[in-house]
Amino acid sequence: MRSAHRVETVRTAERTLMARLPEGALMQRAAAGLAAACADVLPRRVYGSRVVLLTGSGDNGGDTLYAGARLARRGAGVTAVLLAPDRTHPDALRALLRAGGTTTTAHSATTPTALARADLVLDGIVGIGGRGGLRPDAAHLADLLADSPATVVAVDLPSGVEPDTGEVRGAAVRADLTVTFGTHKPGLLVDPAREYAGSVRLIDIGLAETLPPTPALESLQHADVAALLPRPTGESDKYRRGVVGVAAGSTRYPGAAVLAVAGALRGGAGAVRYVGAATEAVLARYPETLVSNTGPKKAGRVQAWVAGPGAGDDPTPVAEALASDVPVLLDADGLRLADRDTVRTREAPTLMTPHAGEAAALLGVSREEVEAARLTAVRDLARAYDATVLLKGSTTLIATPDPDTPVRVNPTGTPWLATAGSGDVLSGLAGSLLAAGLPPLDAASTAAYLHGLAGRYAADGAPTGAHDVAEAIPAAWRDITRTVPYHP
Numbered sequence: 286m287r288s289a290h291r292v293e294t295v296r297t298a299e300r301t302l303m304a305r306l307p308e309g310a311l312m313q314r315a316a317a318g319l320a321a322a323c324a325d326v327l328p329r330r331v332y333g334s335r336v337v338l339l340t341g342s343g344d345n346g347g348d349t350l351y352a353g354a355r356l357a358r359r360g361a362g363v364t365a366v367l368l369a370p371d372r373t374h375p376d377a378l379r380a381l382l383r384a385g386g387t388t389t390t391a392h393s394a395t396t397p398t399a400l401a402r403a404d405l406v407l408d409g410i411v412g413i414g415g416r417g418g419l420r421p422d423a424a425h426l427a428d429l430l431a432d433s434p435a436t437v438v439a440v441d442l443p444s445g446v447e448p449d450t451g452e453v454r455g456a457a458v459r460a461d462l463t464v465t466f467g468t469h470k471p472g473l474l475v476d477p478a479r480e481y482a483g484s485v486r487l488i489d490i491g492l493a494e495t496l497p498p499t500p501a502l503e504s505l506q507h508a509d510v511a512a513l514l515p516r517p518t519g520e521s522d523k524y525r526r527g528v529v530g531v532a533a534g535s536t537r538y539p540g541a542a543v544l545a546v547a548g549a550l551r552g553g554a555g556a557v558r559y560v561g562a563a564t565e566a567v568l569a570r571y572p573e574t575l576v577s578n579t580g581p582k583k584a585g586r587v588q589a590w591v592a593g594p595g596a597g598d599d600p601t602p603v604a605e606a607l608a609s610d611v612p613v614l615l616d617a618d619g620l621r622l623a624d625r626d627t628v629r630t631r632e633a634p635t636l637m638t639p640h641a642g643e644a645a646a647l648l649g650v651s652r653e654e655v656e657a658a659r660l661t662a663v664r665d666l667a668r669a670y671d672a673t674v675l676l677k678g679s680t681t682l683i684a685t686p687d688p689d690t691p692v693r694v695n696p697t698g699t700p701w702l703a704t705a706g707s708g709d710v711l712s713g714l715a716g717s718l719l720a721a722g723l724p725p726l727d728a729a730s731t732a733a734y735l736h737g738l739a740g741r742y743a744a745d746g747a748p749t750g751a752h753d754v755a756e757a758i759p760a761a762w763r764d765i766t767r768t769v770p771y772h773p
């Protein structure tokens with residue numbers, strides 16, 4: 286499990302840890318890890334390389350200067366561009382100068398050339414102390430840096446991104462690598478900031494000792510998903526494995542039903558029951574589907590419903606699914622047609638899977654607002670509907686209405702998934718995992734993980750269709766569970 290903590294939490298943990306350590310020890314740990322990461326990404330050896338340090342007046346600048354001093358001692362030519370020369374971390378600056386480094390300022394005539402000729406630039410303008418968009422001097426440096434061919438390493442965070450939310454409100458540094466200390470910050474995992482961070486390396490500075498066990502965000506890894514995926518035992522039969530009902534598709538959109546069933550068949554439920562207007566299309570492709578001409582109410586027992594993909598304007602099937610006492614996944618038209626109070630007052634759980642446009646419509650804001658502040662949007666929606674919400678898109682997030690439960694971030698997504706119908710596959714898959722007995726948060730996050738991996742396998746660097754994604758789910762599943770012993 287990868288986890289991220291908010292700034293306030295990091296500050297508290299940092300204070301407690303600092304009190305146990307000699308002065309300056311934490312910064313030295315951070316700087317040592319940072320310098321080692323820089324040596325790794327330098328295109329050639331450290332000796333003789335040209336390194337520029339963008340240095341703000343806080344401790345983020347301090348880390349950067351100490352790391353620069355370490356690189357200078359190994360023979361790099363190091364220049365620090367000081368944003369506030371009279372307020373720069375004094376000890377760290379002395380260390381750099383003693384190691385042979387030099388300094389200049391943001392508006393010096395030599396700064397653009399230094400950036401253009403650098404092999405490596407460290408962004409130490411601001412870290413977790415940054416608030417709001419970058420100020421003009423700092424934004425000027427970020428602009429100059431955008432034109433430099435140098436490898437850019439962001440220190441703790443790319444300067445200009447909001448650490449706690451992943452919002453980017455103006456100029457920000459775009460890094461190839463972010464070296465972060467102690468724990469991930471939410472912004473490093475959530476778009477749009479995640480895009481600015483490049484790859485992320487976590488340096489252990491001992492902070493785990495004093496951080497609280499529950500993070501703000503968590504990201505499942507292979508082993509976590511493997512432990513959650515349902516697997517049949519000797520006692521299993523098709524009913525015990527769970528039956529998932531799919532109320533989807535219409536005469537206009539029969540394909541949505543086929544794709545939702547395609548996902549559902551590969552999600553661990555023992556049977557898929559389909560109700561809707563696309564019976565023929567579903568049976569033609571998947572003869573194993575149980576079909577019924579009635580609505581969800583009379584369709585027979587299921588352990589979870591998926592309602593809405595391509596379903597059209599008839600509110601009845603959605604209302605009937607919501608009236609049941611089993612978990613319901615609402616997607617696409619189902620999100621639009623569901624009555625909010627009904628969702629809020631249901632006894633059984635509801636899982637909603639909107640993309641940014643659908644989330645915006647439900648929240649009464651613009652799509653751009655949702656995309657700029659995905660974390661806020663997913664939390665707001667979960668609270669408003671008292672439901673678990675999976676917000677799809679460039680970073681897929683899953684939130685429950687409980688503010689103390691970490692929001693899950695899916696790490697496997699790929700933009701190749703942005704293809705018509707792939708959301709239908711996801712809703713079938715997640716519904717199937719609900720029917721197999723996973724709680725909504727786990728069903729949603731394991732489904733997103735499998736779906737992202739399947740998207741990667743299906744695309745493999747070339748465009749792919751949603752049905753290919755569905756067909757790649759078993760390979761993704763096998764890859765995840767391969768390392769976990771299993772003898773059915």
Ligand SMILES: NC(=O)C1=CN([C@@H]2O[C@H](COP(=O)(O)OP(=O)(O)OC[C@H]3O[C@@H](n4cnc5c(N)ncnc54)[C@H](OP(=O)(O)O)[C@@H]3O)[C@@H](O)[C@H]2O)[C@@H](O)CC1
Pocket residue numbers: 295296299311312315341342343344345346348410411412413414415416417418419420423440441442466467490492
């Ligand atoms: N936590 C840990 O365990 C450890 C933390 N460590 C390190 O400490 C860092 C935090 O240091 P920090 O608290 O000094 O804040 P920091 O990020 O340098 O920012 C403050 C500076 O930014 C400026 N500034 C603010 N907003 C701005 C803007 N929009 N645009 C431009 N400037 C802006 C602000 O200016 P001022 O308001 O003072 O004029 C001030 O100069 C952390 O990220 C990590 O690197 C490690 O050493 C070891 C362990």
Ligand SMILES: Nc1ncnc2c1ncn2[C@@H]1O[C@H](COP(=O)(O)OP(=O)(O)O)[C@@H](O)[C@H]1O
Pocket residue numbers: 617640676677678679680681698699700701702703704705706707708709710711736
């Ligand atoms: N830029 C992106 N990066 C990663 N995944 C994406 C991106 N854009 C879309 N996706 C994923 O593709 C799927 C599209 O679902 P959706 O928007 O419901 O499409 P449809 O309604 O056509 O099925 C979702 O799983 C979403 O997370």
Ligand SMILES: [K+]
Pocket residue numbers: 345408409410411412439440441442443444
């Ligand atoms: K930084």
